[in-house]
Amino acid sequence: MEVAEGEEAIRRVQSLTQSGLSQVPPQYIQPPQTRPILPSHPPQTQHIPIIDLFGFDPTHIQSTRDSIARACRDWGAFHVINHGVPTSLLHHIRHAGLSFFNDLSMPDKLRYSCSPGAAASEGYGSRMLVNHDDADQVLDWRDYFDHHTFPLSRRNPNKWPEFPSGYRETVAKYGNEMKNLAQKLMALISESLGLRPSCIEDAAGELYQNITISYYPPCPQPELTLGLQSHSDMGFITLLIQDQVSGLQALKNCGGDSESWVTVEPLEDAILVILGDQTEIITNGKYKSCVHRAITNPDRARLSVAAFHDPAKTVRISPASELIDESSPAKYRGVVYGDYVKSWYTKGPEGKRNIDALLLES
Ligand SMILES: O=C(O)CCC(=O)C(=O)O
Numbered sequence: 001m002e003v004a005e006g007e008e009a010i011r012r013v014q015s016l017t018q019s020g021l022s023q024v025p026p027q028y029i030q031p032p033q034t035r036p037i038l039p040s041h042p043p044q045t046q047h048i049p050i051i052d053l054f055g056f057d058p059t060h061i062q063s064t065r066d067s068i069a070r071a072c073r074d075w076g077a078f079h080v081i082n083h084g085v086p087t088s089l090l091h092h093i094r095h096a097g098l099s100f101f102n103d104l105s106m107p108d109k110l111r112y113s114c115s116p117g118a119a120a121s122e123g124y125g126s127r128m129l130v131n132h133d134d135a136d137q138v139l140d141w142r143d144y145f146d147h148h149t150f151p152l153s154r155r156n157p158n159k160w161p162e163f164p165s166g167y168r169e170t171v172a173k174y175g176n177e178m179k180n181l182a183q184k185l186m187a188l189i190s191e192s193l194g195l196r197p198s199c200i201e202d203a204a205g206e207l208y209q210n211i212t213i214s215y216y217p218p219c220p221q222p223e224l225t226l227g228l229q230s231h232s233d234m235g236f237i238t239l240l241i242q243d244q245v246s247g248l249q250a251l252k253n254c255g256g257d258s259e260s261w262v263t264v265e266p267l268e269d270a271i272l273v274i275l276g277d278q279t280e281i282i283t284n285g286k287y288k289s290c291v292h293r294a295i296t297n298p299d300r301a302r303l304s305v306a307a308f309h310d311p312a313k314t315v316r317i318s319p320a321s322e323l324i325d326e327s328s329p330a331k332y333r334g335v336v337y338g339d340y341v342k343s344w345y346t347k348g349p350e351g352k353r354n355i356d357a358l359l360l361e362s
């Protein structure tokens with residue numbers, strides 16, 4: 001399909017910043033209630049937990065499970081170290097992504113444009129939601145490249161950039177490693193609640209994986225914008241790495257009196273695990289998905305790589321029967337995952353509105 005280059009180029013945030021503007025266009029200005037309060041110094045006192053996986057050494061597994069249970073209950077997100085993924089691969093994928101955004105011309109990048117009207121369509125894009133005509137929709141200060149990596153029947157590296165060299169091989173390898181790690185973590189998360197290790201993965205039907213490389217150009221007015229609006233991820237778990245530029249924030253105590261945004265400082269070679277809404281449903285709310293957002297800064301572009309692990313669109317996700325009894329009734333209605341995704345992309349995430357819509361009266 002031919003790309004209407006002039007029109008498309010305007011929609012890429014990077015092309016806006018390259019034109020040297022000093023004020024953000026009105027579509028990117030957040031309403032006062034969602035504008036970020038930029039982190040001030042001295043540094044914050046709360047930090048996302050760091051869990052040492054000891055390369056999945058069986059002698060440490062019980063204490064690892066306990067730490068995971070605590071982190072899932074308190075945060076819905078945690079860093080893992082000694083995760084077994086070669087650190088060279090983490091460097092290679094960040095380098096490949098950065099090189100695509102920085103070294104290719106805009107027309108070359110636009111050859112990979114995702115289709116504008118479809119949700120989570122593969123390729124180069126800027127808009128997360130599908131209702132393009134909604135004049136009230138505030139846009140994110142972000143461009144991205146989304147890759148479909150699992151099941152293998154969805155994987156077509158010809159749709160991915162050819163430059164820099166090795167890009168396609170790196171994404172494929174990265175997808176494989178992340179799937180492997182996600183499976184081990186989903187097993188530990190299941191076991192940490194006394195469920196059989198395959199409980200979450202079995203519920204997936206077939207495990208789907210998308211890899212999204214996000215690029216946040218420097219923003220002249222970070223106090224008015226968000227790189228990515230507040231949301232929780234839709235699926236089971238997201239594995240995320242970032243570069244050295246901070247910007248990711250997690251909402252601690254979501255909905256409570258002490259609710260606050262905590263910056264997830266980049267931690268060299270660690271991988272951030274973020275629980276998604278389907279994990280909250282399966283665990284009947286024992287573990288909560290983590291609401292997070294990205295803020296911008298005026299000086300440096302920021303890059304992150306997210307590997308999303310989701311159920312098949314056709315499966316129905318509901319609370320695990322093992323976690324339900326008379327004293328602990330089901331909190332969520334079951335939902336066909338495809339319907340959940342559709343609603344998310346049309347209505348928008350707005351914090352937790354999509355999962356809240358499934359809450360049963362207690
Ligand atoms: O860029 C980040 O750090 C966050 C990305 C993210 O939350 C997402 O793509 O869902």
Ligand SMILES: [Fe+2]
Pocket residue numbers: 231232233238292
């Ligand atoms: Fe996210």
